Amino acid sequence: MSEKILVIGESRDGVLRNVTFEAIGAAKKINSSAEIVGVLCGNDNLNSQAKEMIYYGADRVVTVTNEKLATYTSDGYGQAVLAVMEEESPDAIVMGHTAVGKDLTPKLASKLESGLISDAVDINLVGDQVVFTRPIYSGKAFENKIITEGLVFATIRPNNIKALDRDDSRSGEVQEKSVDISDLRTVIKEVLRKASEGVDLSEAKVVVAGGRGVKSADGFKPLYELADVLGGAVGASRGACDADYCDYSLQIGQTGKVVTPDLYIAVGISGAIQHLAGMSNSKVIVAINKDPEANIFNVADYGIVGDLFEVIPILIEEIKSLKVNA
Structure with missing residues (x-):
């Protein structure tokens, strides 16, 4: 020991x-x-x-x-x-x-x-x-x-x-x-960072992730609002990143970040195996997708079949009302 x-x-x-x-x-x-x-x-x-x-x-x-x-x-x-x-x-x-x-x-x-x-x-x-x-x-x-x-x-x-x-x-x-630091093979001259707000994705307790079903960069706005009311972070599938809906820093999956939040909300994500590798160990998974046959429903604890642009605003209002009445 x-x-x-x-x-x-x-x-x-x-x-x-x-x-x-x-x-x-x-x-x-x-x-x-x-x-x-x-x-x-x-x-x-x-x-x-x-x-x-x-x-x-x-x-x-x-x-x-x-x-x-x-x-x-x-x-x-x-x-x-x-x-x-x-x-x-x-x-x-x-x-x-x-x-x-x-x-x-x-x-x-x-x-x-x-x-x-x-x-x-x-x-x-x-x-x-x-x-x-x-x-x-x-x-x-x-x-x-x-x-x-x-x-x-x-x-x-x-x-x-x-x-x-x-x-x-x-x-x-x-x-x-005190330690003498010498013979550095790499010297950082300047660090340029993308401005980021809110909770760090890799450590967030709640993650709201969007896929190709979000359709555009503007389609991510409701996801950011939902993440904000839940105190979480926004992520994305590789498909959404490849389509330039969001930055690759949000990518979750086999070639992106691996996350294990308490709550993972997959929005417009089909459920490709590469994406599942980055989030399938989340404690609770909620999937929102128009396609009832989407693979994401096979790993989800709760599934909502519907248009995300109709479902997300309803969820936001319900969560806000719960907070007001709490």
Whole structure:
């Protein structure tokens, strides 16, 4: 059983991503009595983020600040995290299965000559063994994995492992570590971002996704309104992205983002296998489609056969009235 577990935190625009807290929860599932040590990298003061990790269950946090860590690069963050690992000698390491996690953790595992269990959706103890569950075959099946010896290293899929309750009374040490970042093969000169509003798609609890049935970019407007009243995010099928109805950053599927929200509303989506690979593990799936034979209804928990441009406004009004009367 692990005695010290390192949790690699990840932030966006100075705010910790929810999967960081879920990773702490995963660490507690690996060993509830282990010391949880958070790791944060950046170029600004990371004390407030470190305290957040402590409130969510970390026992102490190591922060590494360097001007070369202002923007993520695998070389820079790899050097910083490896320096912390060498000093801490953890028995296990956990990070979110995000774009950064998927890029960084294989490189770390290679440097450490360690195995890596990626995209875990559940963790259980069977006797003295830690069993990780991960999806395979585009989510059609699951496999259980154990690490028989050496470092336990895993990434977890967002929205699958519950974070611990926030406890503002918790306290822990925040240690600042200086690391020399050198020989970077990649230097970020400028970052151009598309303006985005609302909830992050990969971590949203509610996702409203549109397909070719939305018919146009304007057809996505009701989806954004529905997502707004539900406190969710908007996604899309590849067909909608290919048709220029929306940006590819919204694409969900085998070649896009994989999401596992509490509620997934598929609007005008036929249900191609490539799309199902990115959302079929959602807890509740609602499909809205004019075609009663659409494949999406085979995976949906609830189906509405009808014109989305008639159904969506009704749903919005009903949800608004429920909020008013609540």
